[in-house]
Amino acid sequence: MDLVAENENEVLCEKIINDIQAVFLKDPDLSTFEIIPTILNRNKTPVVHAEHHLGLESWCVKHVYDHAHKAIIGYRRQHQSRYLQHSDVLLKYLNVALLINTDVATFWNIRRQMVQTNHLKINCEFKFSALILSKKPKSSEAFAYRRWLYSFQSHDAIDWPSEFGICDRCADRSANNYHAWTHRQWVLQNAPDLIRSELMITEKFMRKHISDYSSYHYRQTLIxxxxxxxxxxxxxxxxxxxxxxxxSYYLEDDLEILSTADVLQILLPGVDRAAVGEPRLSSFLYCCNLAAHDIRLCDDQKNMYGERESFENHRRSSLRFIVENCVRLLLGELPGLYLTPRTYGQLQEFNAALKKFDYATNAFLSALKRSEGLLGDSHRKWCTIFLGFNYA
Known part of the structure; x- marks a missing residue:
């Protein structure tokens, strides 16, 4: 490319970047960004803006990104530690560069520095990162940036349902979106009062996206x-x-008339209720009922759609939840106060206790062991490894 053509290209790229920045200033409520497939320059602006949606024609993407990247690096080298003083100019290049390529950690770190020096407003950055996720719903950098921004916010001031909504949209747009579901787990840790709504939402998602195991794994974490x-x-x-x-299925008996106390007696015969506590026992029954619901859901899904690895894995995980927590409560003296072991040592200790447990002393677990053993060699092997069943 000769010097004249290069200068023309730089002028054109600068104009496009300025047009994009003008849209940001004009419409602070931008909700989506997309690159529009086009082959040729049609001698008009490639920036498309309509009803809070922003688009950029694909023919200019490479040139615009190269120009923005070069400008950002140039500012850092030329002004060194004082480059943030040029934040207004730097921001327009950062916006474009990240819209096109969301995975450059250096650009996100510059934005962090601009937030810390009050050159960027936090509420605007939440909107910008949401805009990035509309283009690339699997952007780990954008999710990490949002979590970092929340460190500056008061817990009571955060709209956690809205954050769940962003996770919903990202997971819906991109299958097996590990980053969206991991971010959702982080939100759950900070907003446990939303467990009830999450239980309803995740079931709907599992029914809609039958092969997306990320949602099944999140469901297990949720329970x-x-x-x-x-x-x-x-x-x-x-x-x-x-x-x-x-x-009833495992014991081959009709238990429709049983009370809650009867169900507890079948699952945990002889358990010291006073030592465990009523809240823990109530939660145990409630969560086991959720796990039983998921086992039935997986069976129904399999009958409707045929075999899926996600159905089988989630059924096994739900079954494991019931068996393991029955054993924990029956043994009583296990690490973690009846909860999942936190350390490797605790896990090893529990696995040893699980394998030594005498399932014959519990009619329900004994019937479960016998029934699950009829589902083939592969499943018997899984039961032996993860549930401590001995079929010898």
Whole structure:
């Protein structure tokens, strides 16, 4: 490229970048960004803006990104530690560069520095990162940036349902979106009072995206978190339909008329209720009922759609939750106060206790062991490794 053509290219790129920045200034409520596939320059601006949506025609993307990248690096080299003093000019290049390539950690770090020096407003940065995620819903850098921004916010001032909504949209747009579901787990840790709504939302997602195992794994984390917090719904304890159906299936008996106390006696015969505590026992029944519901859901999904690895893995995880927590409560003296072991040593200790447990002393677990052993060699091997069943 000769000097004249190069100068023309730089002028054109600068104009496009200025047009994009003008859209940012004009419309602070931009919600989506997309690159529009086009082959040729049609001698008009490639920046498209309509109803809070921003688009950039693909023919100019490479040139614009190269120009923005070069400008950002140039400012850093030329002005060194004082480059943030040129934040207004630097920002327009950062906006464009990150819209096109969201995975450059250096650019996100510059934005962090601009936030720390009050050159950028935090509320605007939340909007910008959400805009980035509309283009690339699997952007780990954008999710990490949002978590970093929240460190400056008061917990009570954060709209956690809105953050769940962003995770929803990202997971819906991109299958097996590990980064969105990991971010959602982080939100759950900070907003446990939203467990009930999360239980409903995740079931809908699992029914819609039958092969997206990330949602199934989050569901498992959600149930474990509910149990950890001793969460339960009192009205659900009056029925426990799914758990009763599961017990009836394994024991081959109709338990429709059983009370909650009877169900507890079947699962945990002889348990020291005073030592465990009523809240823990109530949460145990509630979460086991959720796990039983998921086992039935997986069976229904398999009958409707055929075999799926996600169905089988989630069924096994739900089954494991019930068996492991029955054993924990029956043994009583285990690390973590009846919760999932936190350290490797605790895990090893629990696995040893699980393998030594005498399942013959519990009619329900014995029937479960026998029934699951009929599902093939592969499943028997899984039960032996993860549930401590000995089929010898």
């Amino acid at each position: 474990e978190r509910a149990y950890e917090l001793c969460y339960y719904e009192s009205n659900e304890l009056e029925h426990l339909h799914n758990l009763k159906d599961l017990i």
